[in-house]
Amino acid sequence: AQSVTQLDSHVSVSEGTPVLLRCNYSSSYSPSLFWYVQHPNKGLQLLLKYTSAATLVKGINGFEAEFKKSETSFHLTKPSAHMSDAAEYFCVVIPDSSYKLIFGSGTRLLVRP
Amino acid sequence: SQTIHQWPATLVQPVGSPLSLECTVEGTSNPNLYWYRQAAGRGLQLLFYSVGIGQISSEVPQNLSASRPQDRQFILSSKKLLLSDSGFYLCAWSLLAGAYHEQFFGPGTRLTVL
Secondary structure (H helix, E strand, C coil): CCEEEECCCEEEEECCCCEEECEEEECCCCCEEEEEEECCCCCEEEEEEECCCCCEEECHHHCEEEEEHHHCEEEEEECCCCHHHCEEEEEEEECCCCCCCEECCCEEEEEEC | CCEEEEECCEEEECCCCCEEEEEEEECCCCCEEEEEEECCCCCEEEEEEEEECCEEEECCCCCEEEEEEECCEEEEEECCCCHHHCEEEEEEEECCCCCCCCCEECCCEEEEEC
């Protein structure tokens, strides 16, 4: 069965410093992976997705993620955090031929001024 | 471009009252539609899934129901709300199901049952 594990429930960074949100997946084949962001009392917004075309995926708002099959990881990074990045981030996998998204438990990002 | 709407944005209802939440999608045809619930401090739980008009799959047995009267309209209902129905309800759509087909989420409805 496929699953995703977000290794940190909370991450705190200072504005202008790099962001790293970690995600590991479990899959018997090449997965379809996504990162979503949720601001307080808002819906989920798609940041980026991995579809096997390239291992380094660039998303919106300066975020990117690298798919590493050997490490079964799909960590989300951003070179310089902005106050507006404070939100909850979900790593998601979609099993092949399935409608059901498998969500990680989420990582809450706090950005300090 | 496609957009997804939900209303109302917030709702406070007494226990035992009925519920109707509406979701509509613009700019696409025959989307897959989904209802999720997000309890405070927890992840998303898939409630219902629909591949077409009148076709509803239920993921979790409960006192909620869903209907799809039109291609791009998805309604979540209850005859009698419970306290445990409080939460943040999200509607989503996708073009197809399965790998590589991301879901796009609406703004959500915050439901408080008192």
